[in-house]
Amino acid sequence: MIGRMSEDVLSGIGLVKRFGETVALGGVGLQVARGEAVAIMGPSGSGKSTLLHCLAGITRPDAGRVHLLGQRIDTIGERRRSELRRTRFGFVFQFGQLLPELPAEENVALPLMLGGMPRTKAVGRARDWFGPLGLTGKERRRPGELSGGEAQRVAIARALVTEPAVVFADEPTGALDQATGHTVMGLLVDSTRKGGASLVVVTHDPEVARWCDRVVEVRDGLLRGAAGAEAGR
Numbered sequence: 578m579i580g581r582m583s584e585d586v587l588s589g590i591g592l593v594k595r596f597g598e599t600v601a602l603g604g605v606g607l608q609v610a611r612g613e614a615v616a617i618m619g620p621s622g623s624g625k626s627t628l629l630h631c632l633a634g635i636t637r638p639d640a641g642r643v644h645l646l647g648q649r650i651d652t653i654g655e656r657r658r659s660e661l662r663r664t665r666f667g668f669v670f671q672f673g674q675l676l677p678e679l680p681a682e683e684n685v686a687l688p689l690m691l692g693g694m695p696r697t698k699a700v701g702r703a704r705d706w707f708g709p710l711g712l713t714g715k716e717r718r719r720p721g722e723l724s725g726g727e728a729q730r731v732a733i734a735r736a737l738v739t740e741p742a743v744v745f746a747d748e749p750t751g752a753l754d755q756a757t758g759h760t761v762m763g764l765l766v767d768s769t770r771k772g773g774a775s776l777v778v779v780t781h782d783p784e785v786a787r788w789c790d791r792v793v794e795v796r797d798g799l800l801r802g803a804a805g806a807e808a809g810r
């Protein structure tokens with residue numbers, strides 16, 4: 578648990594996003610401090626993923642602003658936003674989204690190689706994450722040869738290998754049984770914190786949210802104030 582820090586790594590202000598008649602976000606602000614883990618909760622269809630996508634530069638909001646380390650990122654061009662996503666952000670999705678034909682270590686190394694790092698060096702860096710994530714010996718396995726929990730741990734390593742400022746996770750344990758999900762969530766929060774990154778995680782599992790420093794709740798595209806761990810801050 579950390580106290581509220583003065584420096585916000587990521588800041589969303591007045592975010593609005595419509596899909597036709599649907600108001601997915603009706604004006605949402607969310608600040609994330611350095612090293613802070615924030616859980617976004619709320620019922621299905623309330624706007625959680627849209628909020629995450631706006632903060633992560635995947636979706637451009639119709640109104641509002643997003644700042645990363647003081648720099649406005651919602652208005653920059655797609656090429657720079659995609660570079661930003663690759664270098665400053667890490668992503669963990671519900672179904673790992675690993676490339677099935679690549680061994681685990683190369684899946685993890687991929688973001689570094691896409692950034693121009695030579696393969697041997699990138700794979701070396703990738704391997705450093707296997708021990709801390711309990712994946713020793715699984716380096717050469719392909720995703721099809723891993724359990725669901727192991728595949729998600731590989732996805733966590735891939736999200737952290739670039740030493741991002743923020744890791745975004747959208748229902749990272751949604752496809753796992755409860756015990757495995759909790760192990761994976763613990764590893765996600767711990768390793769993100771050790772890597773010095775902030776974490777924004779969308780979940781509908783209150784157990785998952787317990788690992789985070791703060792919980793915010795989205796209802797009908799609006800933030801409903803904070804709950805849970807917020808009281809301890």
Ligand code: ADP
Binds near residue numbers: 599600619624625626
């Ligand atoms: P949650 O993540 O809380 O389940 P979403 O952010 O995915 O909610 O969706 C919020 C609302 O926006 C829902 O009504 C959903 O149907 C709608 N929505 C989300 N993405 C799209 C899209 N690409 N096109 C049309 N409607 C969308």
